[in-house]
Amino acid sequence: MPTPTYTPLATVTLASSAASVTFSSIPAxxxxxxxxxxxANSDSAQGLLLTxxxxxxxxxxxxxxxxxxxxxxxxxxxxSNTPNIFFGTTARTSGVAQFMDYSATDKHKTVLIRDNVExxxxxxxxxRWANTAAITSIQIxxxxxxxxxxxxxxxxxxAS
Amino acid sequence: MTLSALxxxxxxxxxxxxxxxxxxxxxxxxxxxxxxxxxxSSLSTYSSTYKHLQVRMALRDTRAVTVQNAFIRFNADxxxxxxxxxxxxDGSSVSSTSGTSQDAAVASTYAGASAxxxxxxxxxxxxxxxxxxxxxxxTRSLSxxxxxxxxxxxxxxxxxxxxxxxxxxxxxxxxxxxxSRFSLYGLKG
Numbered sequence: 001m002p003t004p005t006y007t008p009l010a011t012v013t014l015a016s017s018a019a020s021v022t023f024s025s026i027p028a029x030x031x032x033x034x035x036x037x038x039x040a041n042s043d044s045a046q047g048l049l050l051t052x053x054x055x056x057x058x059x060x061x062x063x064x065x066x067x068x069x070x071x072x073x074x075x076x077x078x079x080s081n082t083p084n085i086f087f088g089t090t091a092r093t094s095g096v097a098q099f100m101d102y103s104a105t106d107k108h109k110t111v112l113i114r115d116n117v118e119x120x121x122x123x124x125x126x127x128r129w130a131n132t133a134a135i136t137s138i139q140i141x142x143x144x145x146x147x148x149x150x151x152x153x154x155x156x157x158x159a160s
Numbered sequence: 161m162t163l164s165a166l167x168x169x170x171x172x173x174x175x176x177x178x179x180x181x182x183x184x185x186x187x188x189x190x191x192x193x194x195x196x197x198x199x200x201s202s203l204s205t206y207s208s209t210y211k212h213l214q215v216r217m218a219l220r221d222t223r224a225v226t227v228q229n230a231f232i233r234f235n236a237d238x239x240x241x242x243x244x245x246x247x248x249x250d251g252s253s254v255s256s257t258s259g260t261s262q263d264a265a266v267a268s269t270y271a272g273a274s275a276x277x278x279x280x281x282x283x284x285x286x287x288x289x290x291x292x293x294x295x296x297x298x299t300r301s302l303s304x305x306x307x308x309x310x311x312x313x314x315x316x317x318x319x320x321x322x323x324x325x326x327x328x329x330x331x332x333x334x335x336x337x338x339x340s341r342f343s344l345y346g347l348k349g
Contacts, residue, residue, distance in 0.1 A: 002209070002346060004181035031188070031343060032216055061307035065249025076251025076307040098302075100282030101218040106339055110218065110282035110305045124249070124312060126304035132278050158216070160188040160343040 005159040006034070012153040017042065020141035023155050028103035028134050031160030035097040039151025041142055047084040048147070051139040052109065052129050056081055059130045066123035083127050085140065091118045102135040109135060182348040184210075189342045194222055194335035200344050201325045207291040211349020215328070217283040217303075218341045219270035223334035227309050228272040230283070230336075231264035231329045234290075234297055234317045238263050241318045248311040265315030267328050268303040273337075280340070281305040290323035297323060 007030070012021050026033070041048065050060075060083035065074040085097065095115025101107050113125040129135075140153065186206065189198050203213075221228055233242075240261040247256050248269075268283025283303030290297050297317040304310035330336050 002184040002186050002206075004179055004183070005185050005345070006181050006183035007179060031341070061305075063249060063251045063304065063307045063310050065247075065254045065310055072249075072254035074249030074251055074254045074310075078307045098216075098282065098284055100216070100284075101280065101341060104218070104339075104341075106278065107218060107280045108276075108278045108305075110280065112282050112284060112302050112304065112310075114302055124302060124304075124310045126282070126306045126308075126310045128279065128306040130276070158183075158343075158345075159185050160216075160341070 003159055007157045009155045009157050014147060014149050014151045017146035017149050019146055020139055021153050022137060022139040024137040026136050030157030031101060031103060032158040033099035033102050034156040034158060036154045038092060038094040040092045040148045041145055042148060043145035048140045048142060050083045050085045051141060052135050053133060053137055061128040064123060064125040066121055085113060091120060093117050099135060105132050105134055107132060184346050186344045186346050191336055191338050191340045194337050196335050197327050197329040198342050199325060199327045204324045206346055207322055210346030212347040213287040213290055214345045215285040216343045217268050218280040219268065220280045220337045220340060221272055221330045221334040222337060223272045223332055224274050225272040226274045227269060228331040229269050230267045230331060232267035233264045233327045235321055235324050242315060244313060244315045246311060246313055248309060250309050251307060265299055265317060266313045268301050269309060269311045271305055279305060293320055293322055296320060
């Protein structure tokens with residue numbers, strides 16, 4: 001019997017600028033999570049950092065590719081404590097992040113991201129959190145700037 | 161800003177009675193032991209319900225390499241009736257390749273046995289308009305795992321038949337390991 005899913009869990013629309021957005025107490029009810037975001041930040045020097053379960057250690061592994069002004073580039077980083085999910089400044093970034101098997105306790109967590117910066121960037125990113133714990137919180141944060149007013153973050157749960 | 165009321169929201173969704181969605185879980189297969197392929201069958205059952213299908217995967221296999229590709233066949237067709245294109249980033253460069261007259265399309269990229277323990281590659285595969293009888297069946301997927309690879313695949317099955325089954329096959333004769341997960345979803349149209 002098919003089961004309706006892609007369940008809205010939480011929606012954030014920033015009424016004022018904020019240093020971070022956190023989804024906490026995420027239940028292990030679902031198999032995957034999907035985060036849809038659209039926004040900008042106040043500093044072009046940095047993107048947004050993704051922190052899972054409050055882990056700010058060097059436990060993230062990232063690979064990304066993008067068009068970079070018509071010259072495709074790819075970069076990677078191992079054992080990083082700054083998993084960057086990227087965010088534009090005045091140009092808005094829209095993206096969809098897939099948290100695969102977030103509730104499993106026998107797998108590192110893979111996050112697949114497809115995002116665009118309006119008018120300039122098309123990008124795909126994979127992040128691996130080297131931890132088998134179920135994800136119970138997702139924080140998106142800036143180190144020294146803020147996420148702009150009007151930025152939106154929508155979290156969905158997908159059952160299996 | 162912190163939201164902590166997710167338990168309440170998820171309980172309403174999981175209960176199902178008050179929740180409706182045009183995106184539905186059809187079936188999940190989580191391997192209890194290693195095996196070379198999985199099959200979603202009797203898909204014609206859903207031809208009047210769904211317009212598109214999606215497979216969400218977390219995969220690892222037994223081959224002693226870091227990166228593997230899983231293949232997909234439709235309606236048990238193992239003829240050379242598939243083609244694919246790939247755009248990939250490996251951390252140092254972006255490259256592209258393609259293949260025609262293939263005996264399968266590519267479903268997803270995932271982790272082989274040489275990847276670190278507990279690493280499974282994630283993949284989201286869309287099968288677009290699979291019940292049309294006037295269009296070849298096309299696929300697209302986003303898959304990979306950090307810090308090894310990120311890949312965008314497109315595929316086509318050069319056949320206009322409505323979909324009745326799909327088989328996902330581990331690459332290079334390997335076996336998907338126990339714990340590998342395949343979930344099939346339908347999107348109403």
